[in-house]
Amino acid sequence: MSPVMRMFCFISLPLSLVLLTDAAPVRAEDEVLFNRDIRPILSDTCFACHGPSEKDREAGLRFDLQESPFSELDSGMRAIVPGNIDESELYQRITSDDESLIMPPADFNKHLKPEQIELFKRWIEQGAKWQDHWSFITPTKPEVPENVKEGWTKNEIDRFILRRLEKEGLTPTPEADKETLIRRVTFDLTGLPPTPAEVDDFLADESPNAYEKVVDRLLSSPHFGEHMGRFWLDAARYGDTHGLHLDNQRSIWPYRDWVIDAFNNNMPFDQFTIEQIGGDLLPDPTLSQKIATGFQRCNVTTSEGGSINEEYLVRYAVDRVETMGTVWLGLTLGCAVCHEHKYDPITQQEFYQLFAFYNSLTEKAMDGNALLPPPVVKVPTEQDKIRLEELSQLIAKLNQDKQKLYSDVSYTDPTPDAEAQLPEQKEVVVVEDEAPTDVTLLGAPEKEWHFVEGPDHPVFSGKKSLLREGTALSQQYYEADKSPITIQQGDQFFFYVYLDAENPTEEIMLQVHTTKNTWHHRAFWGANKIDFGQVGTTQRLHMGDLPKMGEWVRLDVTAAQIGLVPGDVVDGLAMSQYGGKVYWDKLGMLTFGNFKQDGYESQHIWEQVELKLQDGSTLPQEVLAAIKVSPAERTPEQSATVQHYYLENVNPAARQKFAAIKADIEAKAKERTDYENNIPSTLVMEDMAEPREAFMLIRGEYDKPSEKVERGVPTVFPPLPEGAPVNRLGLAKWLVDPKNPLTARVTVNRYWQQYFGTGLVKTTEDFGSQGEWPSHPELLDWLAVHFIDSGWDIKAFHKLIVMSATYRQSSHVTPELHKRDPANRLLARGPRFRLDAEMIRDNALQISGLMNEQIGGPSVKPYQPAGLWKVVAYTSSNTANFTKDGGPALYRRSMYTFWKRTSPPPSMTTFDAPSRETCTVKRERTNTPLQALNLLNDIQFVEAARKFAERVIKEGGDTTADRVIFGYRWSTSHFPDEQEISILSELYEMNLQEFKNDPTSAEQLLTVGDSPRDETIDPAELAAWTMVANTLLNLDETIVKE
Known part of the structure; x- marks a missing residue:
């Protein structure tokens, strides 16, 4: 069916994106693997009573360690006897008909399915081979498979994918057509659609490396950093407000700029990590490295009356540990705040050892509802630095000129020192x-x-x-x-x-x-x-x-x-x-x-007055210190300091000679101060001079400390690198140590998710026992080691993915393939899913010509319904009232939209953007009627349709068919077929007649949005094309990445 024939069935996602299921089940002839097939069942149904938690453990049996289930129990039995299901108490219990014996217990909320019991049976019969949890083993680079179908593979990724497909009896889907391919990769690398001119250039380029040239161009685009930065800001829980109580504004947007620049400059991921976790602790840290630590200042904070300082300092440190665990380790470390982790080998003590790294910061528990709760740094541009230096040099020159004036002033004190009396x-x-x-x-x-x-x-x-x-x-x-x-x-x-x-x-x-x-x-x-x-x-x-x-x-x-x-x-x-x-x-x-007449003409009397005041004196400290020394005992420098100040600021006659140059100095000093005050600042990290003590907290309660702990990492991991400091900098170096089994895996998996919608490990946020087994474990390990070996080269890694034949496949799916692999976990076809919230709005802005492509800078406030902020705000909050921006700021990329955490931008949350109150590494993707209504009626999309219509009329040619083709290509990067041209032309003619008959409705439509309307275009014609443009902007082919 033509997409235009479905023009009012908006954003209908394919079933394969909704019914995500696991890859093909284990076949009877396959070996049952403990990590892939058995551990997930044990973790889900058995670890609650037989896992890491000593407090909850029953019968002294634990299934998270190898020794316990194979050893003799107190009863004399063994849970597992390799090769013998009759003597394996585990199998006997899970198959028992006796409610007092069956495991999991009859009253437990989870029970085994027959196919799961069958897996246990086959595993034990096959010898019950144990494997340590795969994600805690440092990856090694597996051999790249040698495949027969050489004509399809383009790099190592494809060889791993093809081997699995051949094993499953599947073949890859042919490569997508060139229009689809350039549209897909442009969205994936920049978050924006390609222009028709870029599509035409690619279509016309028949060279073997035509596609690679497109990829290289996109990787060098400044929009690459913006797009990659958007994913990172979700993980960093970036927001423009504090997030609690008043939810006042905070200034941390320079950190967002740092993220964009880091991706655009291809900062290696290990350096990217180190600077965000411990940049302030590097030797002689640069301003940029300090700004990077804003990652850890993105957590929600409060200044609510009655809040307890120690409680919130604990909350902030816990949040930072949890975020670090999710982003770099892919673990749910927060499950060990109150007790031992019930599924993963993380003890409560080990959690608080990590907590200790974040327990000695100079930040205050209460943010003061301030824009810039310390510690903060100024963030001058190069232009700012030049101007400040110019002003400093001008002030220095004026001060030199002022010094020359002292020799022109002749002064004799009318009151000898001996006669000076305090009035x-x-x-x-x-x-x-x-x-x-x-x-x-x-x-x-x-x-x-x-x-x-x-x-x-x-x-x-x-x-x-x-x-x-x-x-x-x-x-x-x-x-x-x-x-x-x-x-x-x-x-x-x-x-x-x-x-x-x-x-x-x-x-x-x-x-x-x-x-x-x-x-x-x-x-x-x-x-x-x-x-x-x-x-x-x-x-x-x-x-x-x-x-x-x-x-x-x-x-x-x-x-x-x-x-x-x-x-x-x-x-x-x-x-x-x-x-x-x-x-x-x-x-x-x-x-x-x-004292103008009778006192200040005498330096001696003035000095007596200042000595009398002392504590209330406004004198500079060096002047007051010199006055406290008797005139006879002063050094020449002290005597000059006192007299110069007196002549310049006090003596009625002398100070007139200094008035003009002082005014110049004060004016320039004020100009410099005002200039410096207008330079933006941002939140950063800073450690105390002496670390605070850290303790385990009973049930995670701030006021119930138990054992003292020292900084350290969980024993399941390698220790801190040799020579690494035991602080946040050392922690950062540990995260990116090649021996760390998780960081590289977690990172490449998250990148994979960006392109294919699902990671090789579907549970992006959980690589622990409750997480999913990788769909392609050897590929995951190869990618992780390759990423490290490349020097953590981010752009090279993204290029590796998009250059693969796996990525370049058509997303077309046959009924048979869809039935076999509805979620595309085997990757026998290309990715297809709806664009993210920001991309949908940016797509409309770009197509319409409204987009303001300025990179970086403060957040902006585009359209949103009135009153939303007020509903959730205290009256004293400075974000209680929303004031829309105007001019070019209204049309900036969506990543720059002001993010109020208690009321995130509604056009974003409608399309599943998170609130960013906590770390998010995987967005949900829903399909709701509200999304269609948003695209049809939201002021931003209606205005975009109007401006798109103006572009169609002015640039699309003279005939209706030419304009339809022009608009369709801008929207979808494809040419429409004859049926689509006919339907859209009929839609235009129908609306044109209606608006001619009802000019008032045309005028109402054309007044939507702040951007000026082209008054030279007939209103009925513009309104009719606006309705066509609105339809085009709502097509599946426009808002879905094919």
């Missing part, structure tokens, strides 16, 4: 007995200032005190003082408070407003309840505990402590409290006054 500070009272006048009075919850008199109320000074009482934030404040206070050197705020003991407050705060229109200067006493400014800075400085209750207490804070500098103009003050009853009195400032 007295004066109190300037701002609030006492009444509110300030000539100001704007404000307050919360009411504006009226409530002054009370004694003797019923305590009063410190004058006749009245100011009373505030409330249950939460309560404050009295003013702004816009027409007689503002100019801050002088050494100024100090003071006020008196009386805290009611019967109705105590939790916090009191003094806030200062300046004419710069900011309330960014605050000091508080007591609990940190009033959420203004950033705590620990001059915006919210903690001064100590609450003062004693039931009596008047004076509190002081210097202007310098809360970030005020001489010259700042204060035009507002606030007296704030959190709950309780507080009396306030005599608020003001202690000041030395303005």
